[in-house]
Amino acid sequence: MIHICMLFIIFQGRSFAETILLEEIIVRGEREAPQEECLDIKEVRETPARDVGEAIKVIEGITSVRKGAIANDVVLRGFQRDNLNLLIDGMRIYGACPNRMDPNAFHIDFSEIEIITVLKGPFDVKNPGSLGGLVEIKTMRPEKGWGGTVNAFAGSHENINTSLSTSYGGDKVDALFGYAYRYSLPYKDGDGDRITELYPASSMHRYKDGEEDEKAYSINTYWSKFGFSLFENNRLEIAYARQEADDIIYPYLLMDAVYDDTDRLNVTYEIPDISNRIKNLKAQFYWNQVKHDMTDERRVSSTGFASGYMMRCYAEAKAFGGKLESDITVHRGRLTAGIDYYLRNWDAENTLPIGKQKMMPDVDSRNIGTYLEYDRPLMDDFRLTLGARFDCTKTKAQDDRTALYSLYHGTRDREETNSYVGGNIQVLYTPVKTIELFGGFGCTTRPPAPDERYIALQKPMMTPDWVGNPELDPVQNREFDFGLRYLGNRFYGKTTFFYSDIKDFITVYDLEGPVKSARSFRNVDATLYGGEINLNFFLPFDLHLQGGLSYTWARDDTHDKPLPEIPPLQGRIAARYDVYTYFAEIEGIFADDQHRVDSDLNEEKTPGWGIMNLKFGVKYKKFDIFAGVHNLFDRQYFEHLSYQRDPFRSGIKVPEIGRNFYLNISCSL
Ligand SMILES: [Cu+2]
Numbered sequence: 252m253i254h255i256c257m258l259f260i261i262f263q264g265r266s267f268a269e270t271i272l273l274e275e276i277i278v279r280g281e282r283e284a285p286q287e288e289c290l291d292i293k294e295v296r297e298t299p300a301r302d303v304g305e306a307i308k309v310i311e312g313i314t315s316v317r318k319g320a321i322a323n324d325v326v327l328r329g330f331q332r333d334n335l336n337l338l339i340d341g342m343r344i345y346g347a348c349p350n351r352m353d354p355n356a357f358h359i360d361f362s363e364i365e366i367i368t369v370l371k372g373p374f375d376v377k378n379p380g381s382l383g384g385l386v387e388i389k390t391m392r393p394e395k396g397w398g399g400t401v402n403a404f405a406g407s408h409e410n411i412n413t414s415l416s417t418s419y420g421g422d423k424v425d426a427l428f429g430y431a432y433r434y435s436l437p438y439k440d441g442d443g444d445r446i447t448e449l450y451p452a453s454s455m456h457r458y459k460d461g462e463e464d465e466k467a468y469s470i471n472t473y474w475s476k477f478g479f480s481l482f483e484n485n486r487l488e489i490a491y492a493r494q495e496a497d498d499i500i501y502p503y504l505l506m507d508a509v510y511d512d513t514d515r516l517n518v519t520y521e522i523p524d525i526s527n528r529i530k531n532l533k534a535q536f537y538w539n540q541v542k543h544d545m546t547d548e549r550r551v552s553s554t555g556f557a558s559g560y561m562m563r564c565y566a567e568a569k570a571f572g573g574k575l576e577s578d579i580t581v582h583r584g585r586l587t588a589g590i591d592y593y594l595r596n597w598d599a600e601n602t603l604p605i606g607k608q609k610m611m612p613d614v615d616s617r618n619i620g621t622y623l624e625y626d627r628p629l630m631d632d633f634r635l636t637l638g639a640r641f642d643c644t645k646t647k648a649q650d651d652r653t654a655l656y657s658l659y660h661g662t663r664d665r666e667e668t669n670s671y672v673g674g675n676i677q678v679l680y681t682p683v684k685t686i687e688l689f690g691g692f693g694c695t696t697r698p699p700a701p702d703e704r705y706i707a708l709q710k711p712m713m714t715p716d717w718v719g720n721p722e723l724d725p726v727q728n729r730e731f732d733f734g735l736r737y738l739g740n741r742f743y744g745k746t747t748f749f750y751s752d753i754k755d756f757i758t759v760y761d762l763e764g765p766v767k768s769a770r771s772f773r774n775v776d777a778t779l780y781g782g783e784i785n786l787n788f789f790l791p792f793d794l795h796l797q798g799g800l801s802y803t804w805a806r807d808d809t810h811d812k813p814l815p816e817i818p819p820l821q822g823r824i825a826a827r828y829d830v831y832t833y834f835a836e837i838e839g840i841f842a843d844d845q846h847r848v849d850s851d852l853n854e855e856k857t858p859g860w861g862i863m864n865l866k867f868g869v870k871y872k873k874f875d876i877f878a879g880v881h882n883l884f885d886r887q888y889f890e891h892l893s894y895q896r897d898p899f900r901s902g903i904k905v906p907e908i909g910r911n912f913y914l915n916i917s918c919s920l
Contacts, residue, residue: 285679285689285734286374286747288312290367297866297877299406299913301433303356303367303388310369311783311801312747314818316354316892317905318503320435320446320467324354326892327371328749329779329803329817330383333700334726337386338378340490341535342517347543347568349599349611349702350504356386358494358513358541360431360472362402362414365391371783372732372749373695374675376622376638377576377589380697382728383751390490393418393425393478399920406913408467410435417920425478433470437463437500440906441887446502449903455552456505456901462549468499484524490517500549503894503905506562509544530578530585538571564610566599584627592619597701601708610708610717612650612665614701619643632681636691639674644698644725652707655718659764659771664721665705671696671725689734689747699723703757703772715761715898716769724774727754741789748782758807758815759897761851770898775809779817797825804847815854815896819845831870838864845891852896860888862907875917885910 283289288310300306304315304323316324316331327335336343337355346353368387375381397419404412416429437445445464450457474492481487492515499508517537525532546560547553553560572593579586599611620642628634648665657663675693682688699720708717730751737744755774762771781803788796800822805814820843827836841861848854866879887906894904 283368284370285687285736285745286371286677286691286732288369288371290369292361292364292366293875295361295364296402296875296915296917297868297879299404299410299879299881299911300361301410301412301435303359303361303364304354306361307367307369307386309823311785311799311823312371312803313369314821314890314892316816317890317907318352319499319501319905320438321433321470322353322357322468322499322501324351325356325386326816326818327369327384327386328781328801329805329814331816333380333697333703334383335386336375336378336381336384337388339388339515340390340517341378341387341519341574342515342537342539343378343570343572343593343595344513344515344539345541345568345570345595345597347511347541347566347597347599348508348545349564349566349601349706349708350501350506350545352499352501352504352508352545353496353511353541353543356388357496357511358515358539359388359390359492360414360433360470360474360494361412362400362416362429362431363390363472363474363492365389371747372691373673373693373728373730374638374677374691374732375695376624376640376674377587379591379593379618379620379640379642379644380695382695382697382726390474390476391416391418391427391429393420393427393476395420397920400917401920402915402917404913404915407911408436408438410438410911410913420478423480427474427476429472429474431470431472433468433472435467436465437467438908438911441882441885441909442906443909446905447500449502449905454902456547456550456903458500458549459551459554465549466498468496470494470496470499484522486519486521488517488519488521491515502903503901505550505552505899505901506545506547506564507549509546509548511541511543513539513541515539528580530580532577533575535574535576536571537573539569541568543567560602561604563602564599566597566611568598569596570594581625582627584625587624587626588622590619590621593617595701603711605709605711608708609650609652610706611702612648612652612705612707614646614648614705616644616646616698616701618645618698634679636677636679637674638676638693639672640695641670641672642696643668643670646698646701646704648701648705648721652705655707655709655716656705656721659716659718659762659769660720660722662721667704667721669698669725671727673727685738687734687736687738689732689736691732692730693732694727694729696725696727698725699757699772713767715767716764717899718762718769718771720772723757723772724755726756726774728752729754743787743789744785746782746784749780751779753777753779756807756814759852761898768898775807777805777807777809777814779803779805779814793828793830795827795829797823797827799823807849812851813847813849815849815852816892817845817847818891819843819857819859833869834867836866838866840864842890849896853900854896857889857891857893860886862886862888873919875919877915877917878913880910880912882908882910
């Protein structure tokens, strides 16, 4: 009721279009907790983003690691890889590539997605290991009746994306099918060079003649979802998707992917409103697998080998898990209780001229956990949330690579069990209708990843080896967050601040062995702090101004030096004229230079940059048409996370895309 009144007050004296824009922001604001941000897939359609990692960069605090034209990896406030949880409909999914060619966000197509929610900070107890935050991807559900969408995107460098989906929603049964295809040539940077032309002519890692203009990737994705209401209100949902990605180039690395194939199966059963007390009961089971093959066959280094390659790695990742969760009403509040389990397996075999090796020695990680979250209003303007979680993790390398662990770390361990507890307390205070204050303290632990503990790769001659550290301890984040949200008549703004004290953060380091050095991992204590600001002004004449800023400062306290791979100060400013049936937007994105680097890993400073983008949109009947130009002034620039910082560095930084045009047409049937 309060919100309806507020909307009424706000909407007086506004045009229709302004109202819709503001309404969208308010609805979203209500749905989001202050430490949360959402990205609707409709917003992604306006942009030339090629994958989830690129699309969610519009959210303050998110950056990405670029290795090529696609498959960008998500980074939140400097937390990446296993320090973040990224779930697809609650499913844990892992990439197979030991070089992280296929980060977890890669294994889904946009067209499957309805919304992406980013929870910042260690405030998730419902899943194990959300150390720096949680990125939750929710896929589309069939709506009532028949429906369908067709989407066609075309952009510079033969960047193509087409997708179609159709669905039917009845009372007892519903179903959805979809298909998407993506393809692109290697893009050109601001200097007009293709990203396949970055290596010097003397480098054996350069692309072969004729390969520069070959495709940068081609990806087919198929998905389906079926819903059944067996009894009143119950819902059984079965979703299966398959992605076949071929010939993906990674100038960041010394190899390219031949293929990366994913199968995902997710089954959920939900019973709402069982009794006055038990509000919801949900059971979930999921299974997925990724098969990945990479070689250097497109590089000069493979010349003269009968097999067609000098190096190759074949890898598989599998995960299956389940969860049982219930919401119970307790004293005006909601108690959520749950138990979950997963098994993750990772196996990779590497081939070099020196022979075949089990680079990832068939590692099993099993985790069982249980959690409680209690959320209740204390007074009219005060809300309290308490969470607690207990986990037990067991990791085991089934193949024996202990000779290498023993050489570098003096241990022959290949099995470890860790147990830990975590939790959080969050308060939300609404002193007046327009202001919301959020404060929280969270403590979350994650186990060392299979590669951090057990990877084992001997390299020829004096090239550094790559070896896990079986004695790594789990990482613990103790973080304090504070946020303020203001929703005024013509202004919506939000600011968040975090301070994170990390025990046993896992970092890459150059380990001096008896013969030569290796890339390995160690625990260090670390401090990270920073925050985000997001401001929205609704001006007369249907103008909307938007601005955002994010920053993270990070230090390795153990060695008193900056933590590597931390994004610099970054911002965005945009002005949009929007009258619902059409809009025009001008956007500036910029980053400061990053001078806080870890020189022990050869990390280099990155200069600041700024680009400008334009976009336009028209709504006509069932069509949404978007067109734009990204990087209008064709600036040559690099994101700070655009190259590898360790003994394996290829020496190549991957530049961002130069000026590119795009057109996207969506039609809802
Ligand atoms: Cu790979």
